[in-house]
Amino acid sequence: MWLFDMASPAHHTTALLLSFALPIVPQVRARRVRMSVDEEDASVHTAMLRPSYEGHVTVSRNVTSEQAPPAVLWRPGWVRTLNVALSDDPDRPLRDRVMAENQLNLNHLISLSHVVETGSYSKAAERLGLSQPEISQQIEELTQACGLPLVTKHGRTIAPTPLGQELARVGRRIRTESEHAAKIAADHRAGIGGRLTVGASLTAGAFLAPLALANLRRTHPALVVSLQIGYSGDIVEAVIDELADVGIIEVPVQRSELLVSPFYRDVLRCIVSADHPLAGRTVTAASLKDETLILRELGSGMREAVSAALGQAGLTFEHTIEIGSAEATRAAVGVGLGITWISALTQMEAKGLAVISISDLSIERAVSVIRRRDREPTPAARAFIEALEHAALDIGENQ
Numbered sequence: 001m002w003l004f005d006m007a008s009p010a011h012h013t014t015a016l017l018l019s020f021a022l023p024i025v026p027q028v029r030a031r032r033v034r035m036s037v038d039e040e041d042a043s044v045h046t047a048m049l050r051p052s053y054e055g056h057v058t059v060s061r062n063v064t065s066e067q068a069p070p071a072v073l074w075r076p077g078w079v080r081t082l083n084v085a086l087s088d089d090p091d092r093p094l095r096d097r098v099m100a101e102n103q104l105n106l107n108h109l110i111s112l113s114h115v116v117e118t119g120s121y122s123k124a125a126e127r128l129g130l131s132q133p134e135i136s137q138q139i140e141e142l143t144q145a146c147g148l149p150l151v152t153k154h155g156r157t158i159a160p161t162p163l164g165q166e167l168a169r170v171g172r173r174i175r176t177e178s179e180h181a182a183k184i185a186a187d188h189r190a191g192i193g194g195r196l197t198v199g200a201s202l203t204a205g206a207f208l209a210p211l212a213l214a215n216l217r218r219t220h221p222a223l224v225v226s227l228q229i230g231y232s233g234d235i236v237e238a239v240i241d242e243l244a245d246v247g248i249i250e251v252p253v254q255r256s257e258l259l260v261s262p263f264y265r266d267v268l269r270c271i272v273s274a275d276h277p278l279a280g281r282t283v284t285a286a287s288l289k290d291e292t293l294i295l296r297e298l299g300s301g302m303r304e305a306v307s308a309a310l311g312q313a314g315l316t317f318e319h320t321i322e323i324g325s326a327e328a329t330r331a332a333v334g335v336g337l338g339i340t341w342i343s344a345l346t347q348m349e350a351k352g353l354a355v356i357s358i359s360d361l362s363i364e365r366a367v368s369v370i371r372r373r374d375r376e377p378t379p380a381a382r383a384f385i386e387a388l389e390h391a392a393l394d395i396g397e398n399q
Contacts (some may be wrong), residue, residue, distance in 0.1 A: 021313050104167075106174055108142040111135055112150060113171030133278045142167075184378055196380040197226045199244035201251075201301050202326065204367055207345040209248060209266065211391035212384060220383055232301045239370050247370045248351045248388070250301035257373055261385075264367040264392040268305065268341040270356045273334050279354035285315050285361040292338030293317035297324035301365070306341045309363040345395070363371035367392075 114124035115135065122164050125135040143150050148252055150164035160168055178208065199210040209227055216223065230278065232249040239247040240257050253260055270288075272279050278287075296303040310316070320339055323329045326346065333340050334352040341363055369385055 019218045031149055047197050088245055091343075094177065095378055104142060104145055105138075108138045108145075109167055109171035109187060110175055110178075111138045111171070112164065113168045113175065114143060115139060115151065115158055116164065116168035117172075119159065119289045120155045126144055180242070180375070194378065194380040195223075195226075196246075196378070196384055197222045197228065197231065197244045198384060199228045199235040199238045199247040201232040201235055201249050202229060203266070203302065203345060204248040204250060206326075207343075208360065208367065208388065208391060208395075212388040216384055216387040218259055219387075220380070223383070225384075231299045233299060236370065239372060242372065242375075245371070245378060246384060248367065249370060250365050250367050251304055252366070253368075253370070258370045259373045260368050260370050262366040264395075266343050266345065266365050266367050268302075268363040268365070269344050270339060270341050270358055271353045272339050273336045274352050274354045276336065276339075276354065278356050280356075282357040282359055285358055288356075288358070289315065289317065291317065292319040292321060293334055294321045294323055294329055294338040294340040296326070297322055298328060301343070302326075302343070305365040306363060309361070313361050315361070 004055060030268070036177065061386065063295070111124060111128060111130075113215075114127050115121060116125050118127065121135045121139070122132045125132045139150060145169070146163065148163050149161050151158050151160055153159075198209060205227065206229070213225060213227065228235075228244060230238070232251040233254075234377060235244065235247040235249050236253055236255065236258070238244040240255065250266065319338070321332065323332055326342070329340055330342065330346070332338065339356070367387060371381065371385075
């Protein structure tokens, strides 16, 4: 932090604080620093810099000490450039300069992110609708502003330096923020329209989300919706990465980036084939230990819920079969391969299957809607969440 005591003959004294990074240099004697203002009628002030370097500051508008806040911070928006010569000899040419811009060119950061993603100037230019020389010039200007290389060439491939990699991530965030802003504007222009991306886990995406979308269509006919189905863990990452506006998941999650709102209690039912000796009966959990348990694949929310409940109950199965599809699992149970647990939502479609009531074991899970904590939901997202809650009420908590 460097302190300039700026005094004007016509105005009272005002303190100017600027923060910037400078390399460590030997102590030199105090020198005058010339402050110039763009306005034609602006006066020129001189100030003392400690430890002193000679240079100049250009201010983007005519700011007198009466207009500036007294003895506090010089507002960042007023400063355009700061060039400092690290020399104790006023007659020596400027050799080391430090340029402190308010901010780097945002479009250049976006271009850098595309260059890093594609590994090519030409591919980045194609993405952005620019020429390859334009992209090269933008990266060169950004490199000069940073004072360090941002990319290196390896044959025909462009690779980022450590700084380039970090700034490319910033560029991607700028792109995301820009798209988010455009989406908000579109939502407000369209009123009840706009665009919405929903991520939903397998069961919720097959049964709850369509009901909510049917309700939403009646009130928001112009809304364009993309419904993406996947594992709950993948939906969590999609919402965090802002690839989905909202998500519906069936597993517990604790992530600081997310707001998690349970809205539905899903009770899981143990099913067997319709001709199984236990079909339709009420039994204890221990009576099932000789059955073959059919489990969903790793990553499935259903498998996570069932495995956790069975583990807590101390119930183990000697024989298990893993099947990576809800439809194939029900078909396997239907032909007598074993038993499994399914959501009561899917039970409505089950053919040739029967339920076993277990007197001492109940398996259920909370279905939750998730969104980013640091984002206010768009009008379209709020409307969908409301429709989802209404759909849950229409179904009722299955028992």
